[in-house]
Amino acid sequence: MTAGGRGASYAMVASRIRTDEKRILDAFDRHGLRCEVIDSRRLWQALDADPEPSRGPERNRRVVLNREIGHARAVYAARALESVNAVVVNSAAATEVCGDKFRTSLALRAAGLPTPRTALALTPDAALEALEAIGYPAVVKPLTGSWGRLVSRLPDRETAETVMEYIAALPGPSSHLVYVQELIAKPDRDIRAVVVGGRVVGAVYRSGGGWRTNVARGAETAPCTVTAEIEKLSVESARCVGADIAGVDLIEDTGGALSVLEVNHGVEFTGFQRALGDSVPVADAVIDHLKERAASC
Ligand SMILES: Nc1ncnc2c1ncn2[C@@H]1O[C@H](COP(=O)(O)OP(=O)(O)O)[C@@H](O)[C@H]1O
Numbered sequence: 241m242t243a244g245g246r247g248a249s250y251a252m253v254a255s256r257i258r259t260d261e262k263r264i265l266d267a268f269d270r271h272g273l274r275c276e277v278i279d280s281r282r283l284w285q286a287l288d289a290d291p292e293p294s295r296g297p298e299r300n301r302r303v304v305l306n307r308e309i310g311h312a313r314a315v316y317a318a319r320a321l322e323s324v325n326a327v328v329v330n331s332a333a334a335t336e337v338c339g340d341k342f343r344t345s346l347a348l349r350a351a352g353l354p355t356p357r358t359a360l361a362l363t364p365d366a367a368l369e370a371l372e373a374i375g376y377p378a379v380v381k382p383l384t385g386s387w388g389r390l391v392s393r394l395p396d397r398e399t400a401e402t403v404m405e406y407i408a409a410l411p412g413p414s415s416h417l418v419y420v421q422e423l424i425a426k427p428d429r430d431i432r433a434v435v436v437g438g439r440v441v442g443a444v445y446r447s448g449g450g451w452r453t454n455v456a457r458g459a460e461t462a463p464c465t466v467t468a469e470i471e472k473l474s475v476e477s478a479r480c481v482g483a484d485i486a487g488v489d490l491i492e493d494t495g496g497a498l499s500v501l502e503v504n505h506g507v508e509f510t511g512f513q514r515a516l517g518d519s520v521p522v523a524d525a526v527i528d529h530l531k532e533r534a535a536s537c
Pocket residue numbers: 356379381385386387388389391421422423424425426429430451452453454489491501502
């Protein structure tokens with residue numbers, strides 16, 4: 241361990257302590273580390289604050305795990321804490337990219353990773369034109385969102401026209417930015433790989449609960465062998481968005497070819513843990529990684 245990591249302190253920023261956060265706090269205990277819990281609903285940061293004055297900027301950097309669920313609050317919590325010299329995992333920059341599906345798609349494409357054909361339209365009308373180019377069936381998703389919420393399948397133009405009418409009626413200019421994508425004819429499952437510190441901790445299949453195979457929508461999880469291809473795609477996906485810790489969604493087509501759907505910065509792992517058991521502990525991998533980050537401060 242380098243001198244910088246010797247006096248590191250650890251914190252977790254969250255507004256809700258769910259099962260996953262409890263697992264992480266238990267893992268801190270098991271590793272003999274104290275973790276301060278910062279309630280993001282009470283967090284504020286003065287612009288001119290000294291960088292971590294009581295700890296000293298060099299030797300005692302604070303390593304903060306960001307478990308805030310809300311996108312805007314997660315980004316600004318990270319920005320605020322980084323402004324006082326904390327190492328935030330994931331970084332504000334990575335959180336911004338992962339929290340925006342189009343920015344994620346751009347990063348995946350720039351890294352040369354396979355991802356479904358996608359377009360961003362600046363109005364619902366433009367989205368109808370983009371969909372003609374992409375072809376039906378297609379998918380429309382909110383730019384920022386998770387748990388499969390509002391991710392909608394568009395079998396044909398007629399459905400798309402109605403959905404675009406609904407989108408046009410939403411308040412707020414950012415809701416009128418429309419992210420559309422080809423629908424991949426996947427088997428009744430997709431793959432979630434968890435990456436921590438540039439390594440795949442494990443992967444699970446998610447199936448059931450409808451075509452949106454999110455655990456939050458009732459999908460079941462089952463162990464998935466981490467092939468060399470899953471390893472490579474997952475690690476490179478996390479790297480291209482700058483995420484230390486990531487839940488990478490992969491999708492197979494009918495021929496078995498894999499593409500990357502999205503990269504989640506606040507990975508939820510209850511379903512993952514249910515399928516793989518305690519022999520593949522995400523929380524311990526997270527703590528090991530935070531210790532590595534502390535050591536290299
Ligand atoms: N292009 C697509 N083709 C087929 N299924 C998709 C596609 N995009 C999303 N899905 C399904 O919907 C789920 C949710 O989509 P995703 O892009 O991961 O958004 P979220 O951030 O809400 O999880 C995916 O896990 C997958 O099962």
